[in-house]
Amino acid sequence: MKHWLNQHVQALSLVLGRLKKQWLDTLMICAVIGVTLAIPSLIYVIVDNLNGLVTDVKKDSQISLFLNKSADESSIQNIQQQLTNNPNIKHFTFVSKENALKQLIANSKNSDLIASLDHNPLPDAFFIEPNSIAKQDLQQLQESLLALNGVQDVIVDSEWMNRLQSLLRIGSQAIWIFGGLLCFTLVAVISNTIRMQILTHKDEIEVSELIGATKSFIRRPFLYLGTSFGVIGGVIACFTLWLVTYLFNLNVTKFAQEYQSSFSLHFNVFTTFLGMLAVSASIGWLAAYLAITLKAKTKY
């Protein structure tokens, strides 16, 4: 066990020494890895936050039910009764056409113009908060409300949100494909760097083999090298993600405040960074493993 541990410590200290000695080359390759990993991570964070935003907005969405202009008091009471009995409705409010006009006049810049109209153009309306915001449930509720006597139109406010959410879903899938391609590129880049390192240490490998080094002894420094590239690249990716998110939030927060929103980009720092480091270290290890395995087949 001590022997095994000694060899790992030796390999790691050898690699760290080499990385320090060639710090500029190390920094360059790690920066490539870091930025390459940061790009899909950042897009993922943006899409994930937008998804959360859409879900939040959808939760607040409501159904607007407009009555016929000719609807009388008994029709309104009848609809009100049916809405009360409907199990799919959480809550609803009634706004009479008179109140709606008053609100319109109060909120409009052209209040004089609206006040001068000889008749009220607005209908009586119910604003309904459904129990479920699932697309199918909303569609069913919309159909059942349209069938009520005296109802002119039923508008589901979250329709555009559904479209946006579908687009975001496609975006999420695209990120995985894009991320996968970038990971493949990283494996190729790191693998190539490791192959160059193998060529640089060709004599050392040859001598080590001749004096009794096992395959794992020869592989170990290169596996540590690839993993180190991955880990340092991962740290750069985490920092890049944090920095870009921070700078992005400086502007986005101000913009969101103008729309009475508290939206900002956020992510679970611990799990995201841990995940990114695990992915980048794995990519580095895999790239080194492939490089050394392929090179071993041609006797280094």
Add this chain to the structure above:
Amino acid sequence: MDSMITFDQVTKRYPKSDDILHGVSFAIQEGEMVFVTGRSGAGKSTLLKLIAAIERPTHGTVLINNQNVSQIRNAAIPFLRRKFGLIFQDHKLLYDRNCFQNVLLPLSINGITGEEAAKRVRAALDKVGLLSKEKMMPITLSGGEQQRLAIARAVVSRPSILIADEPTGNLDSTYAHDIMRLFKAFHQVGVTVIVAMHDTSNAPFQPDQILHLSQGRLLKNGVSA
């Protein structure tokens, strides 16, 4: 008594070539000093490679401590090689590491580190007269010193067999005698020493056995006169 190294009708042929060794048979006992002689291309290096399990025979049997080299698994070869100290004509030193680090390499491979390793490295360097140059880079040493450094690396892990392939080939006679005397010293403490060389006329002492090769065949096998 079982021999330490036994060759029985060993033939070695590389792809698309004639036999490099043909029907070679001999035995080396533990603690012997053996010279392998012959002209360039006679098969001396191939014979040493077969002993060190760097190559495997095409036909015949090579036994090292009763282990058949042809039947050893690839994964076990490194452990067999650790029993040998190998010395090459071109030294095969690592020129990006200093003398100390070069000699340390076999110990690192064996997982020996720290004080124990440093002690053994310095003892090996002292034995070949290079202790004062432990921090120097090999490129700054003379040819003879580089070969002595290679010998220090070969003996640091206390091998039971020392194999040297033309260790004095690039050295003048003074350095060559120094190197040969070092081999004699190791032989005297019980190490089996096998040295390949063009001719034995410049050797400062007689070996226990001379294996003379010519065009891949063993011409002379026995105790020298």
